[in-house]
Amino acid sequence: MKKFVNDPRQFVPEMLTGIQLASGGALDYDPRYNLIYRADAPNDNKVSIIQGSGSGHEPAHTMIVGKGMLDGACPGDVFAGPPVEFVYETSKLLYSPKGILHLVNNYTGDRTAWEMAKEMCEADGMKVGALLVDDDVAVKDSTWTVGRRGVAGNFFVIKATGAASENGAELEELVRIGEKVIASVRSMGIALTSCTPPERGTPLFEIGDDEMEVGIGIHGEPGRERVKLASADEIVDILLDAVVGDLPYSSGDEVALMINGLGGTPISEQYLLYGIAHRKLADQGISVFRSYVGEYCTSLDMAGASLTLLKVDDELKELLLAPAEVSNRIF
Amino acid sequence: MTDTNDDVDLVLRTMARTIVDNAEEFAQLDAVAGDGDFGFSLRNGFEVVGTDLDSFDHTSVGALLKKVGFVIAGKVGGVSGPIWGTAFMRAAAAAGERTSLTGPELIEVLRASITGISQRGQAELGDKTLLDALVPAVDSLEASIAEGFDDGGVAAVQKAADVAVSAAEATLGMLAKRGRAAYTGERSRASVDAGATAIGVILQDISAAWRDSRQGAGQ
Numbered sequence: 001m002k003k004f005v006n007d008p009r010q011f012v013p014e015m016l017t018g019i020q021l022a023s024g025g026a027l028d029y030d031p032r033y034n035l036i037y038r039a040d041a042p043n044d045n046k047v048s049i050i051q052g053s054g055s056g057h058e059p060a061h062t063m064i065v066g067k068g069m070l071d072g073a074c075p076g077d078v079f080a081g082p083p084v085e086f087v088y089e090t091s092k093l094l095y096s097p098k099g100i101l102h103l104v105n106n107y108t109g110d111r112t113a114w115e116m117a118k119e120m121c122e123a124d125g126m127k128v129g130a131l132l133v134d135d136d137v138a139v140k141d142s143t144w145t146v147g148r149r150g151v152a153g154n155f156f157v158i159k160a161t162g163a164a165s166e167n168g169a170e171l172e173e174l175v176r177i178g179e180k181v182i183a184s185v186r187s188m189g190i191a192l193t194s195c196t197p198p199e200r201g202t203p204l205f206e207i208g209d210d211e212m213e214v215g216i217g218i219h220g221e222p223g224r225e226r227v228k229l230a231s232a233d234e235i236v237d238i239l240l241d242a243v244v245g246d247l248p249y250s251s252g253d254e255v256a257l258m259i260n261g262l263g264g265t266p267i268s269e270q271y272l273l274y275g276i277a278h279r280k281l282a283d284q285g286i287s288v289f290r291s292y293v294g295e296y297c298t299s300l301d302m303a304g305a306s307l308t309l310l311k312v313d314d315e316l317k318e319l320l321l322a323p324a325e326v327s328n329r330i331f
Numbered sequence: 332m333t334d335t336n337d338d339v340d341l342v343l344r345t346m347a348r349t350i351v352d353n354a355e356e357f358a359q360l361d362a363v364a365g366d367g368d369f370g371f372s373l374r375n376g377f378e379v380v381g382t383d384l385d386s387f388d389h390t391s392v393g394a395l396l397k398k399v400g401f402v403i404a405g406k407v408g409g410v411s412g413p414i415w416g417t418a419f420m421r422a423a424a425a426a427g428e429r430t431s432l433t434g435p436e437l438i439e440v441l442r443a444s445i446t447g448i449s450q451r452g453q454a455e456l457g458d459k460t461l462l463d464a465l466v467p468a469v470d471s472l473e474a475s476i477a478e479g480f481d482d483g484g485v486a487a488v489q490k491a492a493d494v495a496v497s498a499a500e501a502t503l504g505m506l507a508k509r510g511r512a513a514y515t516g517e518r519s520r521a522s523v524d525a526g527a528t529a530i531g532v533i534l535q536d537i538s539a540a541w542r543d544s545r546q547g548a549g550q
């Protein structure tokens with residue numbers, strides 16, 4: 001697999017340097033902790049929100065730091081959660097008198113490090129809230145997790161809590177909002193190919209040209225089953241059945257619908273999937289309040305896509321529509 | 332039973348030395364079923380504890396143990412850092428502002444550590460982890476303290492250390508349910524648990540140091 005890379009061990013720092021330089025001064029970079037953070041953070045008038053999982057899922061989470069979103073992101077290496085030190089030091093650097101919110105994806109390594117860091121922060125007298133994202137309906141336990149995995153639905157947790165935090169909401173309020181999003185969001189993905197970590201240089205797993213992995217995780221960990229490649233219509237049916245079936249939606253419900261590319265799927269195919277999903281939801285009486293198409297949470301260069309549904313109410317609608325800025329812009 | 336500046340330091344110094352001296356051996360035990368980094372990971376933290384102990388805050392047992400917990404959590408990679416770091420931080424919280432600990436207070440502190448390890452590692456007795464050596468050792472020490480002693484605890488500490496070694500040996504044949512070793516399934520029965528073994532070795536060294544300090548030897 002060909003990649004744009006110098007020394008594979010410098011892959012993450014060199015990427016983070018690029019993010020910082022491209023931000024036009026909006027973001028700062030602290031190489032000691034792989035930390036990308038808002039140049040104006042911490043802000044005494046808002047709760048700080050930080051996240052950090054493995055690298056390799058960009059734009060999550062380092063590219064969604066900005067106004068109305070994350071205050072900072074401190075990822076570990078590719079597909080490895082950050083060490084305790086990154087989380088603890090980041091919390092200290094970005095701590096606001098209103099408190100700090102830790103957004104954690106449900107993977108064993110991430111959880112252990114973030115829980116430990118939270119305990120250290122609290123021993124220092126900091127006020128810390130934590131949310132555990134576990135939106136993937138594919139499998140209960142995977143190679144990497146106890147319980148469900150946190151995948152693309154994470155974006156909505158950031159968007160809602162980020163908007164509320166920008167409005168001055170207190171830490172307890174952010175935890176309540178975040179928990180509401182987590183309770184209302186479900187995702188599932190399908191992969192057509194494996195992915196290739198830069199340091200490894202070869203695909204993580206073998207998959208035939210005529211096969212697809214249903215319920216894939218975002219690190220190449222297996223999902224529900226390996227089946228014959230199906231048509232786009234059939235794939236959307238598989239994803240919608242799993243997601244809609246897990247969180248009982250009913251006719252008249254409004255949702256945010258996300259089709260997320262896993263890193264190696266062209267945007268054209270993502271829009272094709274989106275159109276099919278949008279129509280099929282309408283057939284069930286479920287209307288799309290807001291659409292999200294593109295790369296939100298990837299798995300390096302994996303060809304594949306995930307579908308995320310968020311059931312929205314008036315409060316969540318307002319938070320989704322609130323303005324936000326990230327440096328990853330197109331205009 | 333313990334005084335911050337002498338006994339707690341003695342225990343920490345001994346622990347640090349034992350872990351640094353045995354890093355290779357502990358790593359080899361871990362390599363059988365785990366990922367082989369346990370001994371070296373732990374050494375990264377305890378090297379700093381051993382070197383910098385004098386500069387740590389000694390105003391109370393809690394302050395000292397908190398600093399040790401922070402160093403270990405910060406320097407030790409993998410899951411060992413959070414687990415051993417939590418052990419010291421929970422001990423610190425239980426010890427609080429005290430500048431010395433009575434026998435029952437020491438047990439309370441050790442029990443808080445055990446609870447922390449259990450929560451952080453999501454492990455219970457019988458899961459083939461360090462708890463399988465640590466819990467019986469603390470049980471033994473608690474019983475000895477309840478009975479009372481007039482030798483400064485020398486026999487009690489030695490008995491707890493012996494219990495830990497036997498318990499660690501008894502992890503041979505157990506099925507690993509936590510950590511990397513759990514992935515090897517039935518094959519994990521063929522080896523002892525590295526963490527439990529380390530607890531046995533550490534306690535034996537602490538016992539020897541305790542005896543020397545109480546009998547005025549080795550000075």
